[in-house]
Amino acid sequence: MLGGTFDPVHLGHLRSAVELREVLGLDRVHMIPAHVPPHRAAPGVSSAERLAMLRLGIGETPGLVADDRELRRQGPSYSVDTLASLRAELGTRARLIMAVGHDAFLRLAEWRDPEGLFTQAHVVVIERPDHQAPLPATLRPLLAGREVTSVAALMAAPRGGLLRLALPTRLAISATGIRRRLAEGRSVHYLLPEAVRRHIESRDLYRGDGAAPGGETR
Ligand code: ATP
Secondary structure, three states: OEEEOOOOOOHHHHHHHHHHHHHHOOOOEEEEEOOOOOOOOOOOOOHHHHHHHHHHHHOOOOOEEEOOHHHHOOOOOOHHHHHHHHHHHHOOOOOOEEEEEHHHHOOHHHOOOHHHHHHHOEEEEEOEOOEOOOOOHHHHHHHOOOEEOOHHHHHOOOOOOEEEEOOOOOOOOOHHHHHHHHHOOOOOOOOOOHHHHHHHHHHOOOOOOOOOOOOOOO
């Protein structure tokens, strides 16, 4: 599972998903847009729009799945609930992994039921060149005894481990940077898939005039 706001999806997400699948030998990477992200401001565009862009971005990429399960739930999109629903589908013995970027990982202790995340899945932290803050002390108790240093050690069990991973390609691309560029009328070519860029252009998304077509109403 690679969750996120995907506001909008970009090549940092997609390349990371492809490399996660390769490096960890995964069957699938479910990319799951948060319907109502609990830990941040409402996204600039609706979840349906973010899902549509994710589908366009993934296209036919083998092993990547645009998974809409959080859009089908009401209330805040807690990852622990999403993992429980994946676990229910896959069974107790499947290896289930929640991948998060380093920036998201720094706030893991604030998530709903952080211990429960490890009951359902492994956590893999993707290093990001644009986010390198040190780990806060609040995370230490959560990580104690869980960290492993190799893919083999992680994959020896179905859940409960933590691995920090430097993927081969690290892209300093963020959705914030893309939204800012769009608001300023600057180019976003080659930061996201061309199909997504065209969709944004044709729907006039993320313009700088404060308009948020299809915006959330939280
Ligand atoms: P924003 O700038 O709006 O915060 P973002 O670019 O970080 O957005 P999210 O949708 O919040 O994108 O990210 C979803 C997940 O993907 C998070 O775990 C995040 O850390 C990770 N991620 C985002 N960008 C990258 C990147 N360039 N490389 C690796 N992981 C990334």
